[in-house]
Amino acid sequence: MNVVLQTRTVCADQEVQLIKITQEVKTAVEESGVQNGVVFVISAHTTAGITMNEGLPCVEKDLVDKLEGLVPTRDVYAHAHFLPSYGATGGNSPGHIKSMLVGNHCVLPVQGGKVVLGHAQDIYFAEFDGIKNRKYYIEIMGE
Amino acid sequence: MVIDMHVHPALYGEICGDKERVRLRCDEMGYHLMSPSPLEVLDKQNAYAGIDKMVLLPLDHSTRCDGQVVITNEEIRTLVDLRPEMLIGFASVDPHRSDALEVLDRAFGELGLMGLKLNPAKQRFYPDDRMMWPIYEKCLEYGRPILFHAGLSWEPQTLCKYSHPLRFEEVALEFPALRICLAHFGWPWVQETAMLMIKYPNVYTDTAMMYMDSAEQFMEKVFRQDMGEYWLDHNFPDQVMFGSNAPRFRPVRIKRGLDSLKMREDTRRKVMGENALRFLGMEGK
Numbered sequence: 001m002n003v004v005l006q007t008r009t010v011c012a013d014q015e016v017q018l019i020k021i022t023q024e025v026k027t028a029v030e031e032s033g034v035q036n037g038v039v040f041v042i043s044a045h046t047t048a049g050i051t052m053n054e055g056l057p058c059v060e061k062d063l064v065d066k067l068e069g070l071v072p073t074r075d076v077y078a079h080a081h082f083l084p085s086y087g088a089t090g091g092n093s094p095g096h097i098k099s100m101l102v103g104n105h106c107v108l109p110v111q112g113g114k115v116v117l118g119h120a121q122d123i124y125f126a127e128f129d130g131i132k133n134r135k136y137y138i139e140i141m142g143e
Numbered sequence: 144m145v146i147d148m149h150v151h152p153a154l155y156g157e158i159c160g161d162k163e164r165v166r167l168r169c170d171e172m173g174y175h176l177m178s179p180s181p182l183e184v185l186d187k188q189n190a191y192a193g194i195d196k197m198v199l200l201p202l203d204h205s206t207r208c209d210g211q212v213v214i215t216n217e218e219i220r221t222l223v224d225l226r227p228e229m230l231i232g233f234a235s236v237d238p239h240r241s242d243a244l245e246v247l248d249r250a251f252g253e254l255g256l257m258g259l260k261l262n263p264a265k266q267r268f269y270p271d272d273r274m275m276w277p278i279y280e281k282c283l284e285y286g287r288p289i290l291f292h293a294g295l296s297w298e299p300q301t302l303c304k305y306s307h308p309l310r311f312e313e314v315a316l317e318f319p320a321l322r323i324c325l326a327h328f329g330w331p332w333v334q335e336t337a338m339l340m341i342k343y344p345n346v347y348t349d350t351a352m353m354y355m356d357s358a359e360q361f362m363e364k365v366f367r368q369d370m371g372e373y374w375l376d377h378n379f380p381d382q383v384m385f386g387s388n389a390p391r392f393r394p395v396r397i398k399r400g401l402d403s404l405k406m407r408e409d410t411r412r413k414v415m416g417e418n419a420l421r422f423l424g425m426e427g428k
Contacts, residue, residue, distance in 0.1 A: 013187055015395065074403075080356050087173040087297065088391045089353050131188045133180050 004032040004140045012130035018060045019125040026115050028138040035113045037142015042105040047095030047129035049102040055122030071097045095129030102126045144416035147197045147394050149351040149386030156181040158218040168213040173298045192395040200260040201235040220254045233258045238268050251285040262292035263305035271313040279318050293325035308335040315343035322422050327352045333369045340379040349386030358400025380410040384419045
């Protein structure tokens with residue numbers, strides 16, 4: 001079995017943003033040489049996740065708005081205190097909670113050297129604590 | 144015009160080439176688990192937050208740091224040259240240096256830096272110590288303001304007895320032409336800072352404070368509970384400046400905290416930029 005690990009960086013334009021990375025994953029799989037297996041897309045962070053959904057702006061807006069409704073930026077969070085380990089005040093609790101809700105990864109089949117996606121499926125890097133340089137992994141495993 | 148008066152560029156990638164030096168800088172300034180990022184990220188952050196300009200603050204406490212200056216005046220000049228429309232550079236000097244006045248002559252005269260940042264708590268001096276008078280006179284000679292750290296400091300090896308607002312009163316009195324900013328509203332001595340502002344028109348402050356809770360909660364506490372509802376609008380609308388204390392507090396969050404406060408629209412314009420222009424001597428330029 002072959003295992004190919006690639007690292008990608010991304011930087012949002014907003015504090016909260018769904019960034020489509022479908023093409024990056026497709027390209028990584030096609031260049032990996034793996035014909036049949038699975039691909040994992042994994043976030044390297046605790047305030048940014050990986051999710052999949054239909055790649056329409058209206059769907060993206062609903063997802064972002066409803067997550068904000070569930071986990072409002074302006075609310076009371078225990079994490080909002082001075083953190084000596086950072087030297088900063090924790091102001092990103094909503095990001096931690098939203099990233100937990102969407103999860104840190106997705107998994108897709110690889111067949112014939114290509115990612116197998118449903119017709120409406122897109123892959124997103126889900127930024128909930130921007131704006132900063134971020135990292136995610138694409139790991140392809142198979143024959 | 145929105146100006147962030149209080150930014151520490153410790154983690155700007157363009158001055159983070161030397162890893163050992165960055166480690167020393169972060170240890171001295173108390174920044175951990177945060178990584179350097181290039182100015183392109185700052186461009187995005189400011190575009191999103193609606194921030195037009197930022198004042199960059201260096202740190203020279205070399206007499207307490209084995210001769211090392213953790214963010215130099217030259218590094219500030221380098222950054223300003225990369226974003227001249229966005230970045231405004233201040234100087235720093237350790238007042239205990241024997242060549243402090245020469246450092247300032249170079250910073251203002253050759254490097255063209257626009258003001259001086261001093262941190263009494265970190266650099267260990269009392270602002271009203273006569274030792275400081277030549278430094279204040281040098282700033283007056285060049286027409287440069289001073290931004291003092293005031294109140295609580297979270298940096299390692301700091302003592303807040305040096306940065307109590309009352310230790311600045313004699314400076315304000317003896318140097319009425321010198322524009323001084325007691326940063327962080329002098330927190331927790333907010334009322335002492337307010338007292339100095341109503342007494343001395345050359346005293347300014349900034350909003351770089353989110354020591355507990357969220358920015359919205361903290362601003363509400365300071366501007367609505369520690370102070371009367373109309374103190375800002377009616378007493379010192381010309382002396383409070385937006386400042387964030389990045390990277391310790393994220394500018395977009397401090398700005399959001401201020402945005403959540405009810406105040407007159409002309410006061411808001413002043414706080415967000417017009418007061419900074421006057422403090423910096425850039426009014427009408």
